[in-house]
Amino acid sequence: MDFAAGARAIAPLDPGSFLFGLAFGALVQVSGFNIWAGMSGSLLVVAGASQIAIIETLRIGAPLAIAVLTALVINARLALYSTALAPAYSAFPRRWKFGLAYLMSDQAAVISLNYQDRYPNPVRRRWFILGASLTFSLTWWLGTVAGIVLGPVIPSAWQIGFIVPLMFIALMVPHVKHRAEVVAALVAVVVALVLKDIPLGLNVIVAALVGIGVGRLVK
């Protein structure tokens, strides 16, 4: 069954999703915001880094507009995945596009891209993508609830923030093969670091765009 295959493909990343959700939930609890409002973030936004940014921005008393803008800049990278996934989604009915887009995460998007050639049949492909996206988001929601209920149970000495770069290394490095991909990735790293001081976390999206542009120049 293709739904189960999608769930299995993303399963190694589920513990990371749960732990990151746990960290977000714990942040909600210690920040003193209403826990229901905090929990709603995981259902409304479904994008961890931007949810954390909203909490941190509002906590220091910044205006609402800045909090929302910061979150949208962080999430701008999802437009790139959405573009990359357009060919895989093109044969899907509209309601599937609308539903799957809600569940689009970095991880589910990249798993969908990595597996798309194995699912030439669009009906099977949409069930595969749903299986990967839904189970990954579900662990994110469960992690958030657990974090809000339990609070900061994970000692800060464990530095679980490391799961973020680790998950992305595991998603990217095994699949990078062509020279253009290597160049795009290396250029993106350099640009993200060179632009580290530009505001709102814009360095990530600019670095991705420059990496893509330079990678295209490679034969």
Place this chain on the structure above:
Amino acid sequence: MMLLLAFVLAGLGTYLIRLSGVMLLGGDRKLPESVTKTLRLIAPAALAAIIANALLLDGGAWRGFSAWHLAAIVAIGVALWTRSMGWTLVAGAAAFAGLLVLGL
């Protein structure tokens, strides 16, 4: 209330971002090869930018050399060797835990 409103607005905007490429480029036509070549570079470039930002920087400043860097090197090595997402995660997490236990 301010937090809920921020999540509602960010959620709406983020949903539109997620729909953007799928809807704008979503017709049933065949895309030219120059476009598909570009699309194939999106994941590596975006992921690499996030890795650099999360691993080598810490809130916009350089992250001091630590278990993060060493465990990431282990993870990248295992990723290139096995080409397996699962083994990369296991090796990276084990290396990181081991380094923390050693007090690095």
